[in-house]
Amino acid sequence: MTKNREICETHDVYVPDTIRDKISPIIVSVNYTYVERRLSGDLLEPAVDTTLPQAFTTELVIEKDCGEDNVCIPDLKMTAKPTREKFTLGTTDNSLLTNVSIQNSGEASYLTQLFITIPPGFEYGGIEKYGTKQSISCSPSENNSNKKDEPYDFVCDIGNPLPANEKVDFGVRLTGTNVDTSKENVEIKMRVNSTNEEEAGHGDDNAFTVNIPLEIKAQLSLTARSNPDQVDYSVKNRTDLDKAVFDFEVGPLVSHLYQVINRGPSSVKKARFDLFFPSFSEEGKDLLYLLDLPRSYNFQ
Known part of the structure; x- marks a missing residue:
């Protein structure tokens, strides 16, 4: 390189289409x-x-595409509605589909993302696209605690950018695997966001909470059997109380077997069985009394 001589070089730089930050x-x-x-x-x-x-x-x-000032101010709005009025536990179809609609009424929205808070007992089941041109992909949030009994977040990329006056319609499918039956509702929280901020006061419609009533439908039936089927309660079957040594000498032994069946479709965590039997006769004398405490068996 000699004195007073200028050297110029030109280098071409290519930016991939997958670049995420298009604002900075x-x-x-x-x-x-x-x-x-x-x-x-x-x-x-x-x-x-x-x-x-x-x-x-x-x-x-x-x-x-932000006008002469090259500053984009989006105006996002979202709504969500489940396709089922209630979620019944134990049915063959344990999926829950929520239709989501996101509208951008402002300028282009860059790195537009939907954050979904999934309740415990449900798993993310995918996206249902309804003819939208935007590519939608979802993945677990890096901030999840990985605890089974806590809600966790999924993040969905909606558009980068989501153009002005563009509307995106799609469905979010969840699958109930171990739903907490102590809850009355299934609560799904959603919010949409972008890297370029909206005007003050325009962010109230960026979040939506879906509440679906939780239904537990169980058909309980009761059957019973006595052994023996019929009892001959006469004097010849009894021994005077003063002379009786064993229980069976006071009167015949009777055992009852009760069977409680849940025909579903939902399972129940607890069920109470109340047993009533005549302990005394009309004259106030002993008639029936328990020799042993009732025992329960699980035949599953």
Whole structure:
């Protein structure tokens, strides 16, 4: 490089379409230095002028559909509605589909994302697209605690950008696997957001909470059997109380077997069985009394 001679070089830089941050400018930094080397003879070593900057920084602004000021102000609004009026536990179809609609009434919205808070006992089951042109993809949030008994979040990329006056309609499917039956409702929280902020006071319609009543439908039936089927309670079957040694000498033994069946479709955590039997006769004398406490068996 000789004195008073300027050298220019051109470099082409390609930005992939998958770049996520399209709001912030791309920072380009260039610096120069001199690599010292031994020169032969009486040639002098070049010197760098330290009074001049040795690094230069510039910004490449990504062109956006935001008008002359290149500043986009979106206006997002979302609504959500489940396809079922109530969620019944134990049915063959344990899925829950919620239709979501997101409208951008402002300028282009960049890195538009939907945050879904999924209640415990439900799993994310995918997206149902309803003819929308936007590519929608969802993945678990990095901030989830991984505890089974706590809600967890899924993040869905809706559009980058979501153009002005664009509407996206899709369905979010959840699957109930171990639903908490102590709750009265299934609560699904959703909110939409973008990297470029909306005007003040326009963010109230960016969140929506879906509440679906939780229904437990159980058909309980009771059957009973006596052993023996019929009892002959006569004097010849009894021994005087003063002379009786064993229980069966006082009167015949009777055992009852009761069977409680839940025909579903929902399961129940607890059920109470009340047993009433005549303990005394009309004259106030002992008639029936328990020899042993009732025992329960699970035949599943």
